[in-house]
Amino acid sequence: MSPERRRKEGVASVETLLEALPYIRDFHGRTVVIKYGGAAMREEELRDAFATDVVLLKYVGLNPVIVHGGGPDITAYMERLGMEVRFVEGLRVSDRETVEVAKMVLLGKVNSDIVLRLNRHGQPAVGLSGEDGTMFQVRPVANAEQVGLVGEIERVDVDVLNHIAEDYIPVVASIGADREGNSLNVNADAAAGKVAGALGAYKTIFLTDVPGWLADPDDEGSLLARASLEEVEGALAGVSGGMRPKLAACVEAIRGGAGSAQIIDGRRPHSLLLELFTVAGIGTMVTR
Numbered sequence: 001m002s003p004e005r006r007r008k009e010g011v012a013s014v015e016t017l018l019e020a021l022p023y024i025r026d027f028h029g030r031t032v033v034i035k036y037g038g039a040a041m042r043e044e045e046l047r048d049a050f051a052t053d054v055v056l057l058k059y060v061g062l063n064p065v066i067v068h069g070g071g072p073d074i075t076a077y078m079e080r081l082g083m084e085v086r087f088v089e090g091l092r093v094s095d096r097e098t099v100e101v102a103k104m105v106l107l108g109k110v111n112s113d114i115v116l117r118l119n120r121h122g123q124p125a126v127g128l129s130g131e132d133g134t135m136f137q138v139r140p141v142a143n144a145e146q147v148g149l150v151g152e153i154e155r156v157d158v159d160v161l162n163h164i165a166e167d168y169i170p171v172v173a174s175i176g177a178d179r180e181g182n183s184l185n186v187n188a189d190a191a192a193g194k195v196a197g198a199l200g201a202y203k204t205i206f207l208t209d210v211p212g213w214l215a216d217p218d219d220e221g222s223l224l225a226r227a228s229l230e231e232v233e234g235a236l237a238g239v240s241g242g243m244r245p246k247l248a249a250c251v252e253a254i255r256g257g258a259g260s261a262q263i264i265d266g267r268r269p270h271s272l273l274l275e276l277f278t279v280a281g282i283g284t285m286v287t288r
Ligand code: ADP
Pocket: 037, 038, 039, 069, 071, 090, 189, 207, 208, 209, 210, 212, 213, 214, 215, 216, 217, 239, 240, 241, 242, 243, 244
């Protein structure tokens, strides 16, 4: 590299750092709940970039809490086992065997992989599910006749999370049990929304496989960059697929006490850093 080019790139890095500085100051000591799943989890390069970002957040003084799903992995294992895979309104239709497989894949594979990766990048993480420390108290969802053993969280006890978050990065798999101790499948977006509300998180960030909430799901150029709670609530019934539980979770997070909620494109490497530490930001931001 020529000295001139090196000097220019050096100036650019310094500018990037200076741009980030007010955010770093503002975020210090704040909790950010990150819903991790889908696209950002699929490729090795993106998984590493995600881990680097989260570790960096911890280093600059934020308290990252990860809540994850593992839809594609669960589907792949179900298919391997010859099980039928079905979704209704973005929720996985679940019978006893589905919940069993989901739990094994989420905890035994997906959760453990995230924890190992964060450890390797230099910040110790602790994996748990909503069943640990009775974090999630779950009841069957309203449309249980259609979707089966899918639960919604009625109560979150963040005590265990707060303890862990003091020294470690908590990584939460979205599984919970009802009062009788039956495990239920919990949509990871819904879980992230509840956790963010209960923690009073400063920010809740959902990584997904589209640029954000789109006015037209078939047009990636139709991004809605900002939306109020009322706008989201008004539109919710008309939103389909996996975007519905995500938007509902944004509302849940903010109504529960979180500061803001963002849906960002997890296919972009380092999307978390772009969102948090640059003036432009990315994706859809939902605010009160
Ligand atoms: P994740 O793993 O991030 O939860 P999902 O598949 O559950 O992914 O949810 C994201 C999907 O929601 C998108 O890939 C898209 O197919 C679908 N979707 C439906 N309506 C919309 C919309 N209005 N805007 C964006 N995405 C939408």
